[in-house]
Amino acid sequence: MRAxxxxxxxxxxxxxxxxxxxxxxxxxxxxxxxPVCRQLVVGDVAADIVAAVDEARALAPLAVxxxxxxxxxxxxxxxxxxxxxxxxxxxxxxxxxxxxxRFRRRGVPMPPLNVAQARVPAGARxxxxxxxxxxxxVIEEEGWAVxxxxxxxxxxxxxxxxxxxxxxxxxxxxxxxxxxxxxxxxGLPESAVAERVGPLEIPAGVxxxxxxxxxxxxxxxxxxxxxxxxxxxxxxxxxxKMRAALGVYLYGEDGVTLEEVIGGALARRRETxxxxxxxxxxxLGGTLTRVPGSSAWFRGGVIxxxxxxxxxLLDVAAATLxxxxxxxxxxxxxxxxxxRTRFDATYGLAVTxxxxxxxxxAAKPVGxxxxxxxxxxxxxxxxxxxxxxxxxxxxxxVLHAMDMLRRRLGGAAPR
Amino acid sequence: MRAxxxxxxxxxxxxxxxxxxxxxxxxxxxxxxxPVCRQLVVGDVAADIVAAVDEARALAPLAVxxxxxxxxxxxxxxxxxxxxxxxxxxxxxxxxxxxxxRFRRRGVPMPPLNVAQARVPAGARxxxxxxxxxxxxVIEEEGWAVxxxxxxxxxxxxxxxxxxxxxxxxxxxxxxxxxxxxxxxxGLPESAVAERVGPLEIPAGVxxxxxxxxxxxxxxxxxxxxxxxxxxxxxxxxxxKMRAALGVYLYGEDGVTLEEVIGGALARRRETxxxxxxxxxxxLGGTLTRVPGSSAWFRGGVIxxxxxxxxxLLDVAAATLxxxxxxxxxxxxxxxxxxRTRFDATYGLAVTxxxxxxxxxAAKPVGxxxxxxxxxxxxxxxxxxxxxxxxxxxxxxVLHAMDMLRRRLGGAAPR
Numbered sequence: 040m041r042a043x044x045x046x047x048x049x050x051x052x053x054x055x056x057x058x059x060x061x062x063x064x065x066x067x068x069x070x071x072x073x074p075v076c077r078q079l080v081v082g083d084v085a086a087d088i089v090a091a092v093d094e095a096r097a098l099a100p101l102a103v104x105x106x107x108x109x110x111x112x113x114x115x116x117x118x119x120x121x122x123x124x125x126x127x128x129x130x131x132x133x134x135x136x137x138x139x140x141r142f143r144r145r146g147v148p149m150p151p152l153n154v155a156q157a158r159v160p161a162g163a164r165x166x167x168x169x170x171x172x173x174x175x176x177v178i179e180e181e182g183w184a185v186x187x188x189x190x191x192x193x194x195x196x197x198x199x200x201x202x203x204x205x206x207x208x209x210x211x212x213x214x215x216x217x218x219x220x221x222x223x224x225x226g227l228p229e230s231a232v233a234e235r236v237g238p239l240e241i242p243a244g245v246x247x248x249x250x251x252x253x254x255x256x257x258x259x260x261x262x263x264x265x266x267x268x269x270x271x272x273x274x275x276x277x278x279x280k281m282r283a284a285l286g287v288y289l290y291g292e293d294g295v296t297l298e299e300v301i302g303g304a305l306a307r308r309r310e311t312x313x314x315x316x317x318x319x320x321x322x323l324g325g326t327l328t329r330v331p332g333s334s335a336w337f338r339g340g341v342i343x344x345x346x347x348x349x350x351x352l353l354d355v356a357a358a359t360l361x362x363x364x365x366x367x368x369x370x371x372x373x374x375x376x377x378x379r380t381r382f383d384a385t386y387g388l389a390v391t392x393x394x395x396x397x398x399x400x401a402a403k404p405v406g407x408x409x410x411x412x413x414x415x416x417x418x419x420x421x422x423x424x425x426x427x428x429x430x431x432x433x434x435x436x437v438l439h440a441m442d443m444l445r446r447r448l449g450g451a452a453p454r
Numbered sequence: 455m456r457a458x459x460x461x462x463x464x465x466x467x468x469x470x471x472x473x474x475x476x477x478x479x480x481x482x483x484x485x486x487x488x489p490v491c492r493q494l495v496v497g498d499v500a501a502d503i504v505a506a507v508d509e510a511r512a513l514a515p516l517a518v519x520x521x522x523x524x525x526x527x528x529x530x531x532x533x534x535x536x537x538x539x540x541x542x543x544x545x546x547x548x549x550x551x552x553x554x555x556r557f558r559r560r561g562v563p564m565p566p567l568n569v570a571q572a573r574v575p576a577g578a579r580x581x582x583x584x585x586x587x588x589x590x591x592v593i594e595e596e597g598w599a600v601x602x603x604x605x606x607x608x609x610x611x612x613x614x615x616x617x618x619x620x621x622x623x624x625x626x627x628x629x630x631x632x633x634x635x636x637x638x639x640x641g642l643p644e645s646a647v648a649e650r651v652g653p654l655e656i657p658a659g660v661x662x663x664x665x666x667x668x669x670x671x672x673x674x675x676x677x678x679x680x681x682x683x684x685x686x687x688x689x690x691x692x693x694x695k696m697r698a699a700l701g702v703y704l705y706g707e708d709g710v711t712l713e714e715v716i717g718g719a720l721a722r723r724r725e726t727x728x729x730x731x732x733x734x735x736x737x738l739g740g741t742l743t744r745v746p747g748s749s750a751w752f753r754g755g756v757i758x759x760x761x762x763x764x765x766x767l768l769d770v771a772a773a774t775l776x777x778x779x780x781x782x783x784x785x786x787x788x789x790x791x792x793x794r795t796r797f798d799a800t801y802g803l804a805v806t807x808x809x810x811x812x813x814x815x816a817a818k819p820v821g822x823x824x825x826x827x828x829x830x831x832x833x834x835x836x837x838x839x840x841x842x843x844x845x846x847x848x849x850x851x852v853l854h855a856m857d858m859l860r861r862r863l864g865g866a867a868p869r
């Protein structure tokens with residue numbers, strides 16, 4: 040079993056609306072064991088809708104459309120598809136009653152336009168819409184079915200859950216659900232992750248995808264199985280080899296964030312952190328405190344954008360600034376030590392760099408960022424040159440600083 | 455002229471990734487006067503990619519693809535399309551040099567996998583990618599062209615602007631462009647904006663859209679015109695009425711951000727700001743410093759998450775904390791005054807609140823945030839209760855604090 044999703048609407052083609060509906064329908068169908076082999080988007084044009092339906096029919100035994108079922112002149116989906124399939128539109132009295140009732144409750148007379156929404160293709164299954172005036176429609180033909188849903192996201196989702204899903208179950212179209220297992224890696228480029236993971240044997244019934252995203256590579260294992268435990272058992276040998284191959288670069292699994300890993304480790308150890316930030320301007324603290332309850336382990340920080348603030352509030356020695364410059368491992372280490380002391384924290388974590396676009400030199404080009412991590416035994420420093428624009432450099436710097444602390448705390452989250 | 459957009463990726467078909475790329479490309483193409491007549495989504499499967507390319511070729515003289523250009527085994531777009539069009543992949547030395555240079559700058563040896571990314575279809579135009587290792591590719595055939603872009607959104611956007619757009623202009627594919635004029639409003643809900651703007655007369659050839667987004671309402675005027683000046687002249691009477699109707703709530707036009715408006719005003723006045731943050735954890739400083747050159751007017755800040763840090767580093771009186779609690783206008787005003795003094799800034803701006811999900815009380819429910827703004831003449835306070843989850847409350851708090859400062863500085867950006 041597989042399916043095609045067709046989203047219909049001029050605003051999608053104009054790029055004014057993001058196609059969240061296709062993602063929703065595809066995700067739900069995959070979960071029901073019905074993979075989507077293609078998504079199509081066409082405008083509110085009868086000929087284009089009909090062409091898409093024909094194309095879908097050639098590709099898969101199920102098509103789900105969303106959009107173009109409203110009462111106005113630009114809603115042409117129902118008439119186009121019904122006409123194409125040689126089905127007359129006939130009045131559906133329960134739907135008419137529903138629509139009339141909706142308007143009566145609101146105390147508004149029903150506009151004549153809405154009567155059209157009670158006309159459905161002859162022989163179709165009608166899916167009752169508790170959230171709006173357009174019902175869902177299922178048309179079954181020899182070896183093929185098309186489900187027509189409205190484009191309003193809440194109505195589409197309601198009708199998929201309460202109308203389409205029961206239909207698919209009743210017809211025996213529902214297959215084995217798809218399950219997944221996520222692995223989150225940082226500190227390695229995608230190609231280096233692939234060199235470690237690529238040679239590993241992938242068990243039958245398991246698929247692997249690389250999902251790189253701004254300094255993080257997410258690895259997704261997925262496959263159809265009768266249940267989560269069956270899938271995990273099947274994928275476990277690969278998971279074990281991936282953990283070994285990725286080592287400390289693997290920071291967590293199943294959607295955990297780096298800040299959650301850090302917060303969890305600090306909370307377990309009853310330790311705390313404070314930050315000193317220059318080029319990131321507060322983003323490091325802002326990211327760590329995304330975690331609910333972070334006040335248990337995050338003490339605070341100083342945004343020392345100006346050099347005199349580095350001296351006055353983070354106790355950086357004026358001589359260190361003069362000798363090495365604000366962007367140096369030496370200053371980063373002193374900022375970290377200062378944050379640790381000022382906030383009475385177990386660790387101090389500091390970032391100072393040239394985020395750009397101005398301020399680069401030959402020795403310290405734009406993208407140069409220095410990091411400091413201070414603990415009871417002293418402070419370590421690192422220096423990295425990031426590519427990309429100001430925003431990108433700053434986000435990568437936050438990630439790198441957090442990862443420095445994570446590794447100090449002992450690597451990945453416990454499983 | 456018209457175009458087809460093809461997005462490639464198993465994650466899109468699985469519903470794991472929303473197809474923002476198709477919306478971006480469709481919107482940009484529409485702006486260039488090239489309407490998109492269909493969007494297609496296929497998986498990382500050579501046969502499906504090739505089928506989509508053939509379909510696109512039958513529908514329109516231009517196709518733009520996104521996705522599947524990375525270095526790993528599941529990136530098959532380039533080889534599939536090149537093979538299908540009978541183009542050999544040949545080494546492109548400038549790209550190889552670029553990729554090597556990227557790794558050299560980071561001090562990381564280049565994995566052999568990345569060499570494959572320097573191989574391009576014979577005779578293709580290569581679009582240099584300043585943000586990543588995969589170049590964009592344009593293949594021109596008789597009466598048809600296909601542009602292959604990576605799937606990483608920032609890289610795709612960069613290559614569309616710097617590679618595809620110049621190509622389309624050079625070939626004369628660009629039609630009567632659509633022009634727009636954006637107006638940015640904060641401090642009013644969408645319905646209140648509509649009450650002020652709705653009654654205004656809209657000139658012929660101008661369309662108006664409301665785009666509400668987390669505390670900001672963007673108003674877009676747009677229409678096709680021979681040039682920007684023609685469109686602006688047509689829309690100017692409406693723009694003038696909108697400015698009058700929106701008053702101080704209009705913070706800027708044409709994509710300016712609130713932090714840019716603030717930075718511009720401070721720089722012109724030769725004034726500076728420092729921040730004191732509690733529940734926002736650094737996000738306020740992190741947002742202000744998104745502006746390049748912000749060191750001219752942003753002095754720094756203290757993230758005083760713990761109460762003792764509010765006392766020790768922002769000079770909040772212990773008695774004020776005891777009498778009013780950490781989330782109070784009184785404490786916010788003292789934090790603002792402390793930040794101003796400690797950083798020797800013209801203004802101090804402070805935020806303290808209950809971001810949730812824990813920590814709410816009957817008197818101070820989750821979402822309660824207090825603000826302080828200190829200047830030479832003393833400190834003002836405000837208190838707001840925001841709806842939404844932790845992330846939302848924190849982002850709205852940053853916006854509100856910035857807007858408080860903007861209004862103090864004199865409202866909208868000068869035009």
